Amino acid sequence: MVVKTMNMQQHKSAGFTLIEMMIALLVLSIGLLGVAALQTTGQQFNYRAYIRTQATFLAYDLMDRIRTNPLEASQGNYGVGSNIVESTTDCAKNACTTTQLKNYDISEWGKSVGVITVTGQLSILPSPEANIAYDAATSTYTVTLRWQEERNSTTKVEQQWIMVL
Numbered sequence: 001m002v003v004k005t006m007n008m009q010q011h012k013s014a015g016f017t018l019i020e021m022m023i024a025l026l027v028l029s030i031g032l033l034g035v036a037a038l039q040t041t042g043q044q045f046n047y048r049a050y051i052r053t054q055a056t057f058l059a060y061d062l063m064d065r066i067r068t069n070p071l072e073a074s075q076g077n078y079g080v081g082s083n084i085v086e087s088t089t090d091c092a093k094n095a096c097t098t099t100q101l102k103n104y105d106i107s108e109w110g111k112s113v114g115v116i117t118v119t120g121q122l123s124i125l126p127s128p129e130a131n132i133a134y135d136a137a138t139s140t141y142t143v144t145l146r147w148q149e150e151r152n153s154t155t156k157v158e159q160q161w162i163m164v165l
Contacts, residue, residue, distance in 0.1 A: 048149060052159065054124045058113050059143045059161040062132070065105040066141060066163065072102040073165060078141060079134025084110035106132070113145065129156065139165040 066073045077099070087107035089100045096104060110116040114123025115130045125147035133142045141163045146156040 051125060051147065051149070052157075055145045055147065055159055056161070058109070058124070059145060059159075061112065062105070062109045062143055063141070063161065063163045065109060069098055069101050069105065071098045073141075074139075076134035076136055077102055078106065078132055080106060080132050082115075082129065082131045084113075084115050084130055084132070086110070086116050126151075127156070141165070 062078075066078050069078075072078060084106055087100070087103040089096055089104055091101050091104040107116065110130065111118050111121070112124070113130050114125055114128040125145065127148040129146040131142075131144040133144070134140070135142070143161045143163070144158060145160075146158045148155075149157045
């Protein structure tokens, strides 16, 4: 004869309870917030790198313009400081003297940088400032660009490029 004995032990319930689900959801949401913050920071660094690259392109554009007009360049006439004004002569359509070409180059560069406003044209650099200095003792030009890197900031980033003739 076979005797069956009953096991009096209770079976524990399996699965998640409500509190475990809420804790898992909290951990997941904190992780997703971290990913979103990382994405935002990455986009900010990408934008800053883009603006610095554009500033470098603009500085090299001016240096190329200076190199193509060696007479005015050797006399330091491109060193106008921050006095960048619009040219009255269009050297793209008309023949120009070297002085007119220098004024045209500086004017066109100022429009590209955004220190001379052109209707319907957006500035590459936010709140730009530009300076072109010439040191006769060393025959060097220093191109300085400043721009506002953060939207709500009043401080400006400054970058300089030096060209020796």
